[in-house]
Structures are given as C-alpha cells and as structure tokens.
Amino acid sequence: MCIDAEGEAEQLESFIQEILTRPPRLARISAWQQEELPPKGWRDFTIKTSMAGLEQKVVASPDVALCPDCRREILDQADRHYRYPFTNCTCCGPRFTIIYSLPYDRARTAMAPFTLCPDCAAEYVNPGDRRFHAQPVACPACGPRVTLLDNKGQPVAGDWLEQAASFLRQGCILAIKGLGGFHLAVDATNHEAVTNLRHRKGRLTKPFAVMARDLAMVQKYCYVSQDEAGLLAAPAAPIVVLRRRPATDLAPEVAPGLSSLGVMLPYTPLHLLLLQAGPPLLVMTSANISDLPLIKEETKALQELAGVADYFLSHNREIVNRCDDSVVAWRLGETHFYRRSRGFVPAALQLDLPDGPDVLAAGSDLKNTFCLLKGREAFLSQHIGDLATVETQVAWREALERLQVLCGCRPEIIACDLHPAYFSTRLARELGSNVVGVQHHHAHLASCLAENGITEPALGLICDGTGYGLDGAIWGGEILLGSYNGFQRLYHLRYVPLPGGDQGARHPWYMAVSYLYYYLGPGPGTAAARELFGRQGPALEIVLQMLSRNFQLVPTSSVGRLFDAVAALCGICLENTYDSQAACALEEAALAAGDEQASWPPYPFALTGAEMDPGAMIKAIWQDLQQGVAVPVIAARFHCTLVEMLLQALQLAASFTGLRGVALSGGVWHNSLLLEGVSRELAKRGFTVYRHRSVPPNDGGLALGQAVIARTTWKEETAPCV
CATH class of the missing domain: 3.30.420.40 (ATPase, nucleotide binding domain)
Structure with missing residues (x-):
C-alpha cells in the first residue's frame, strides 16, 4: 500500500504514529518506510484504483467473523440492515472465500453481479463510513438473497428464517450454505435428530462440532477460561475445543465418549439470525459424504445431500474458495491448532529464511494442506483433507491454482513426501521434474523449527501414526538431530x-x-x-x-x-x-x-x-x-x-550432542x-521446548517443513518445473 500525505511536519508525524500505534482492527503492518517528496497540492482524500500488473505484495485477507457493529445493526429493527444475512463492513465479512484474483476489488469477487444501491454506494465512497471500500458491502435492496428449499430443490413458502428455525426445532436436518461451504445442522440437544444425522451421513462416532448462540450458551455446556473466551470471540472465530460440563441436556451422540466439545460462535449474520430464532445450540458439521471435499455448490448439495438433509438453506452468492472451519484449543498458555483453515488462510507465515526460488510443498496424504513459499513468506492452503479420492485430488489442484494466483507464486521447486505410494507424491510429480523428496519426520521437525524461527540444529521429538522411513519401515516414534539441511536419527x-x-x-x-x-x-x-x-x-x-x-x-x-x-x-x-x-x-x-x-x-x-x-x-x-x-x-x-x-x-x-533445544x-x-507432561518436565530439566503455535503439529503442518527443507537444499543449476 502506498500513502501520499501532505501537511505540516508535525501533523504528518502525528499521522504516521497514529497508523503505526493504532492501526485499524484488521490491519497488520509487517514493514514500512517513508520518503519526502515535493508537494502535489492534494486537498481531499482519495483511494486510487488498484493497478494490476505490478509486482504483487499483498494477498487476500482471511474471512473475518461478524463484528459488534454489524451485529447491532442486524438486530435493530430501525436499521436498514435488520435481519439481513449478508451484512458486513471493513471490519468483518467474507474475503478469501469470495475472491477470484487480485487486486482485491469488487469486480474480482463473487460480489461482482450485485450492483450497489444508492445507499450502499454512498457508504462505499464515504471515507468517514466504516463501509468505505468494503468490497462485499450489501443490503436487502441490492445484495445476495437467501432461499429455503426442500430436499427436492423446491422453494419452501413463508419467511425463510421462521421456517428454518421451526424445522430445526422439529428435529429436521438442514444443509446450510455458509462462508466456505455447506454445513449440516441439527438441534444439538435433540437425541433423535443427532442420531439421525449420524445415520444418514455415515459418521458413526467421530465428534461433531457445535455452534452456540453466544458466550453464555457456551458456558452452559462447557468450562470456558478467559483465554478460551478470547479464542471464541477472535476475528477468525474458530472451533475451540473445550472441556464439557457434566449433566447437561446436550445429546450424548454429539461427542460420544469424550469429555471435550468443539464449539464456535456464529461468525456470519446468517448463523446469528438462525441461532436467535431457532435452537440456541446447533450441531454444525461439514457437509460432505465420507471423505469427499466440503460441498460449496447448491446444485451439488442438492444432488449429494438429498438423502441426508431435509431442507436446504442456500443463497445466490458464489463460494469461490471452499474453506473448512479451523479447529484450535488453548494449551500451555498458547493457541494449539488442530486444523488451520477458515479465518487464518491465506495469511502468510513470516519466516527467517534466505531468499530463494519459489517452492510448492505438496504436503501429506492425510489432513492435507499444501504450502507455497515465496521469499520469506509461507502460504499454507486451507484444509484439503485426505487425498484418497479423485474428488479431493481435484479439489487440491483447484485450490493450488487459485492460491498461486492470489500470492503471485511461480514454483521452481516442488517438495513432496518420500512415500512412493502417496497421492500427494504423485500429484507433485505430475507438476514437474524438479521434485525434492523430503522424509516425513524431518519435515515435521523443520515445520516446528520454521514457525519458531530456529535455523540452528535442534533435537526433534517426532511422534505420530505413520511416516515412511529411510529404511522402508513405518516410523512414528523418533528422536532426531537436525535442521533444514538434514537430520540424524538418534533414537526410535x-x-x-x-x-x-x-x-x-x-x-x-x-x-x-x-x-x-x-x-x-x-x-x-x-x-x-x-x-x-x-x-x-x-x-x-x-x-x-x-x-x-x-x-x-x-x-x-x-x-x-x-x-x-x-x-x-x-x-x-x-x-x-x-x-x-x-x-x-x-x-x-x-x-x-x-x-x-x-x-x-x-x-x-x-x-x-x-x-x-x-x-x-x-x-x-x-x-x-x-x-x-x-x-x-x-x-x-x-x-x-x-x-x-x-x-x-x-x-x-x-x-552426547550438547543440544538443549527440543522441537x-x-x-x-x-x-x-x-504434551503437558513432556513440556513441563523438559523445562524442569533446563531444555528449551519448541512447540507448534501457528500450524498444527499433525500432517496439516507438514508442508511448511517440506517447503523450508526444499528451499534450503535447492541447487541453482536446476531448471524451473512449473
């Protein structure tokens, strides 16, 4: 971003300090510089049209949960946004899930078909309005609309909100089109409804996440610390894994056999309205069949979920980039990721690496994400899932193509797992000949070191279920000595x-x-x-x-x-x-x-x-x-x-290594x-413990390690492969 500002020296200095110390709610300043230029005679405030074709420095922002101001308007009968399920402003709303390409202007998003009405246009061009240049801005007069359909695709008569809320109270299953895809929703206190959802979806025991009307409702069912409340209310609005309270009316089938529960707050106006009008606690689980990708198109939802959902709550704003909910917990005073997706992707991770060629890391076959490394920034994809199906592999290619456009990455090197039978390995080799194989547990070690900014060798305690070893065995209980350049296996x-x-x-x-x-x-x-x-x-x-x-x-x-x-x-x-x-x-x-x-x-x-x-x-x-x-x-x-x-x-x-840092x-x-036992005891013994804080420790973070290893060990004489 470039700002031309004119004024007295004292005013300009105050202006700069205000931006640096009190940036807007969603702003992140990674670097800045200033230069004195001759005055141009500016007398008003103008945002110039974005210029395409320049070297790309900015990528799309993650989707942002509903802000307090928009929430207030949605619930205010006197406001023109009352009960409008697509209300947003510069502080909230869809970003990544609606964008095709950069620069981030309305014409390059799924909002392009919706022409602004005079009221919205006035807000959009007013620098003093909080909807100034908010690309998804809309209202009931000009924006997207909700439709309620039965499972044959026929419209349901009556007010969509009242009808949908009524169906949920009756125990029906609703397929709801959200930000990054469809959810399947039922009343989380209705034993029969939850059992029915499990039977129809074929998900017999895996725990469901729930969405609660507000924090008070979360506290009714779970113990919530101040830090956990902060995670729930954060702009990313992830699913937060909490400890359940005993003896509540939560249907036991929601999370059978577990003392924890994944909970999120409503992060779109549509979710808020539904929870205000209907049951205050809903199962909200990804709408897909078996291990297939999250469904994002209405036509596909009607085809594939006709035997699962009783009704479909849909809308006419396209989901460009599918994106599952993120899942986190609060562990040892820090955010602990189970899944990094909506609300965090495509925000870059800043790394301490020398410059080098762009890298694509294909990730693993399970819990797949891929990584694009450009300069010192790593862009991890949204959660893709397990790559065993053709449909998921197609989704992987689509997500890769879109993210490459958004971050301006042209990979010269491709990294993949050493496992010869992995689908991710095959996908990587289909993209070019300059492919670097990376041992699975070395990638885990490098991933943890990279996000902690550690470039020197360290010990790695790498424990998982499956990873192809250098000897052809299945590794998964390893103590490594290594860095980005290589590793030794000390114990297993x-x-x-x-x-x-x-x-x-x-x-x-x-x-x-x-x-x-x-x-x-x-x-x-x-x-x-x-x-x-x-x-x-x-x-x-x-x-x-x-x-x-x-x-x-x-x-x-x-x-x-x-x-x-x-x-x-x-x-x-x-x-x-x-x-x-x-x-x-x-x-x-x-x-x-x-x-x-x-x-x-x-x-x-x-x-x-x-x-x-x-x-x-x-x-x-x-x-x-x-x-x-x-x-x-x-x-x-x-x-x-x-x-x-x-x-x-x-x-x-x-x-015998002299190292005291453990990843x-x-x-x-x-x-x-x-995690708590090993971390606590290592600290007592004088070790420095490096844990994952920005990516999951599971295979969802593996691609980051593959990418930094490939960048560090690349050879300049290799030819571009993409």
Missing part, C-alpha cells in the same frame, strides 16, 4: 510388526495382537490374543498366521500404533472409525483417573542402543489386566511411562497429557 521406538498395513491402522486390536505376540512370545502371545480378541473369529486367526509366517508385515516404530495397541488391550477401542480414535479413548480413560494418576509409578521400560523398548511395559499391562486393575489406572500409568521413556531418551541424546511435532502431540 523399537520396531514391532504392523500386520495388514492400512487395515492394521484401522483396527487397533491388530497391533495389540502384534505386541502380545512379539513381547510375550508366540505361544503365550497367541493364547493372550485369543483370550482378549477371540470374538474377532477368523480375522484373529489370519493376523496370528501373518505374524507366525512373517507374511505381509512391515516394521513400525509408531507411537500412534502403540497407543492403538494399549487401547485395544484395555478393551476401549477395537476399531478406529476416525483418525486417532483409539488414542483419544485412551487419553479419556487416563483423564478419568483424576488427580490420583500422579501417585502411580511408571511401568518399566528399557533404553537399549538406539531403541526405546516398551516391552516390559506391555508385559506389565498384561499382568494388570489379568489381575483386574482398573482401565483408568492402566491408561494413566501408560501415559506416565511414555513421558518418562521419552524424557530419558532425550536426556541421553542431549548428553515437539507430529499428531501424537494433540494428546494433552503427553
């Missing part, structure tokens, strides 16, 4: 066979059988497996045969698979119907132990050579199960043991007991 969880590959990850009892067989021995292990999992019938015998014949087994050092095994041994999760379900169940069991867990000693374990060996722990857990020890006690001791084992291995690594990355660090 001892290898155990993974029966069935992906099936083994879906069925935690597979890993339980493997651990029993491996550590108790073939005879006792087989007997124990049959005692615990005999109901699995022929499937169990197939797994035992695979182990006895060493058939189709891949060794794994995954901490995620260790969580699976212990959860299955305890009988609390035999099938992962969603990612990390067994680990979540085991954490919940440990939390149920309460404050007593601190008094129980860890199970035994061993550190041998470069291995962290949990064999003694597995044997002890089996003995506890035989003796009828309560599952919460076993789960709590398991967490304590894992913390202690990782700490001891890190201390050994630090003793924690990988999806296992969503576990609050593990």
Whole structure:
C-alpha cells in the first residue's frame, strides 16, 4: 500500500504514529518506510484504483467473523440492515472465500453481479463510513438473497428464517450454505435428530462440532477460561475445543465418549439470525459424504445431500474458495491448532529464511494442506483433507491454482513426501521434474523449527501414526538431530510388526495382537490374543498366521500404533472409525483417573542402543489386566511411562550432542497429557521446548517443513518445473 500525505511536519508525524500505534482492527503492518517528496497540492482524500500488473505484495485477507457493529445493526429493527444475512463492513465479512484474483476489488469477487444501491454506494465512497471500500458491502435492496428449499430443490413458502428455525426445532436436518461451504445442522440437544444425522451421513462416532448462540450458551455446556473466551470471540472465530460440563441436556451422540466439545460462535449474520430464532445450540458439521471435499455448490448439495438433509438453506452468492472451519484449543498458555483453515488462510507465515526460488510443498496424504513459499513468506492452503479420492485430488489442484494466483507464486521447486505410494507424491510429480523428496519426520521437525524461527540444529521429538522411513519401515516414534539441511536419527521406538498395513491402522486390536505376540512370545502371545480378541473369529486367526509366517508385515516404530495397541488391550477401542480414535479413548480413560494418576509409578521400560523398548511395559499391562486393575489406572500409568521413556531418551541424546533445544511435532502431540507432561518436565530439566503455535503439529503442518527443507537444499543449476 502506498500513502501520499501532505501537511505540516508535525501533523504528518502525528499521522504516521497514529497508523503505526493504532492501526485499524484488521490491519497488520509487517514493514514500512517513508520518503519526502515535493508537494502535489492534494486537498481531499482519495483511494486510487488498484493497478494490476505490478509486482504483487499483498494477498487476500482471511474471512473475518461478524463484528459488534454489524451485529447491532442486524438486530435493530430501525436499521436498514435488520435481519439481513449478508451484512458486513471493513471490519468483518467474507474475503478469501469470495475472491477470484487480485487486486482485491469488487469486480474480482463473487460480489461482482450485485450492483450497489444508492445507499450502499454512498457508504462505499464515504471515507468517514466504516463501509468505505468494503468490497462485499450489501443490503436487502441490492445484495445476495437467501432461499429455503426442500430436499427436492423446491422453494419452501413463508419467511425463510421462521421456517428454518421451526424445522430445526422439529428435529429436521438442514444443509446450510455458509462462508466456505455447506454445513449440516441439527438441534444439538435433540437425541433423535443427532442420531439421525449420524445415520444418514455415515459418521458413526467421530465428534461433531457445535455452534452456540453466544458466550453464555457456551458456558452452559462447557468450562470456558478467559483465554478460551478470547479464542471464541477472535476475528477468525474458530472451533475451540473445550472441556464439557457434566449433566447437561446436550445429546450424548454429539461427542460420544469424550469429555471435550468443539464449539464456535456464529461468525456470519446468517448463523446469528438462525441461532436467535431457532435452537440456541446447533450441531454444525461439514457437509460432505465420507471423505469427499466440503460441498460449496447448491446444485451439488442438492444432488449429494438429498438423502441426508431435509431442507436446504442456500443463497445466490458464489463460494469461490471452499474453506473448512479451523479447529484450535488453548494449551500451555498458547493457541494449539488442530486444523488451520477458515479465518487464518491465506495469511502468510513470516519466516527467517534466505531468499530463494519459489517452492510448492505438496504436503501429506492425510489432513492435507499444501504450502507455497515465496521469499520469506509461507502460504499454507486451507484444509484439503485426505487425498484418497479423485474428488479431493481435484479439489487440491483447484485450490493450488487459485492460491498461486492470489500470492503471485511461480514454483521452481516442488517438495513432496518420500512415500512412493502417496497421492500427494504423485500429484507433485505430475507438476514437474524438479521434485525434492523430503522424509516425513524431518519435515515435521523443520515445520516446528520454521514457525519458531530456529535455523540452528535442534533435537526433534517426532511422534505420530505413520511416516515412511529411510529404511522402508513405518516410523512414528523418533528422536532426531537436525535442521533444514538434514537430520540424524538418534533414537526410535523399537520396531514391532504392523500386520495388514492400512487395515492394521484401522483396527487397533491388530497391533495389540502384534505386541502380545512379539513381547510375550508366540505361544503365550497367541493364547493372550485369543483370550482378549477371540470374538474377532477368523480375522484373529489370519493376523496370528501373518505374524507366525512373517507374511505381509512391515516394521513400525509408531507411537500412534502403540497407543492403538494399549487401547485395544484395555478393551476401549477395537476399531478406529476416525483418525486417532483409539488414542483419544485412551487419553479419556487416563483423564478419568483424576488427580490420583500422579501417585502411580511408571511401568518399566528399557533404553537399549538406539531403541526405546516398551516391552516390559506391555508385559506389565498384561499382568494388570489379568489381575483386574482398573482401565483408568492402566491408561494413566501408560501415559506416565511414555513421558518418562521419552524424557530419558532425550536426556541421553542431549548428553552426547550438547543440544538443549527440543522441537515437539507430529499428531501424537494433540494428546494433552503427553504434551503437558513432556513440556513441563523438559523445562524442569533446563531444555528449551519448541512447540507448534501457528500450524498444527499433525500432517496439516507438514508442508511448511517440506517447503523450508526444499528451499534450503535447492541447487541453482536446476531448471524451473512449473
């Protein structure tokens, strides 16, 4: 942005300081400079038309939640914006989800078809009005309109708001077109409605997020700290994972088996109006089938959701860029990301990197995001999802094409995971020949270092479910020494066979059988497996045969698979119907132990050579199960043991490397007991702990690490590939 200002020296200095110290609500000043020029005789305030074709310095802003001023107008019967579901101003409203290209002018957005009425036009050109140059500005006379349809696509007679609210109170399922796509909504206190939604969507146990009318309603169902309230009310308006209150009227099917609940406040006028008129707490879950992308088109919603939704609340403003809700929590005094998407994308992460070629990092196959690295700015995409379907791969390509335009990035290097069978790897190689393969856990380490501004080598404690290792094994419990330039593997969880590959990850009892067989021995292990999992019938015998014949087994050092095994041994999760379900169940069991867990000693374990060996722990857990020890006690001791084992291995690594900085990355660090326990104990021992604050520790942040590694290790003689 360039500002030409004329006036007395004292006035100009005051003007500059006002901008620097009190910028507008959404302004972020990353750098500035001033230059004295001859006067031009300016006498009024003018915003010049944006000039295309210049070197791009500004990208589109993230979508911003409804501001207090617009909320007041929407609820004021005397205001012309009363009950208008697309009210916005310069402080709020859609940005990223409606923009085609830059510069960010109305003609390049989904608002182009809506001609401003005289009242809106007057506000738009008035420098003193808060809607001055607000590109999505609209009102009932000139803006988009809502329609309520039945599941055959026919309009429903009557007032859309009253009818939609009534349908929700009756237990109906509504598909609602929001900012970045459709949601499926039901009354969150209606047991039958929530059960019906689960049945129709085919989402049997994965927790639903809810949207609450206001903070008071959130506090009725959850414990909310001041920091968590700040996250809920932030301009990004993410889903915030909170601790649930017991004995409320929330339908238990909303988040079965969990003591937490993902909650958000209404971030658009449409959501606000619906929650004011209808039930004050709604399930608000992404409208898609199975692992397909979030639906953003009305025609597609009517086709694919006709058997799911009873009614469709839609509108005629196009969603240009689909964008799922972001998910965060407050952990250890900081924001902890589960998913970084709406409200944060496409804001850039500022990195401490030397300049170099533009980079595209393709990310992982699970929880995919990609990253565009331009100069010292990293642009992570919105949440794409799992790349196993053709539809999601198409969505990946579309999102890449759009984000490249918005940030002016022309990648010369493409980074991808080393796994030869990953869809993300194939997508990367389809884009060009200059492709850099990056080991999965090295990328996790680099991602954490990059967002913390660490350019020197550090230790990395990388714990997750799956990552292709340099030896062809499945890694996931690693202590690395590394930087952007490379890494060494110092310690790892001892290898155990993974029966069935992906099936083994879906069925935690597979890993339980493997651990029993491996550590108790073939005879006792087989007997124990049959005692615990005999109901699995022929499937169990197939797994035992695979182990006895060493058939189709891949060794794994995954901490995620260790969580699976212990959860299955305890009988609390035999099938992962969603990612990390067994680990979540085991954490919940440990939390149920309460404050007593601190008094129980860890199970035994061993550190041998470069291995962290949990064999003694597995044997002890089996003995506890035989003796009828309560599952919460076993789960709590398991967490304590894992913390202690990782700490001891890190201390050994630090003793011979001399390094005291430790980066924690990988999806296992969503576990609050593990994160808090390891972070606290490392700090007590004088370590500096680097955690993720701006991107998720899971694979949703992996592309950032791939990008910085590729940039750091690039060769100047390579030819452009895109």
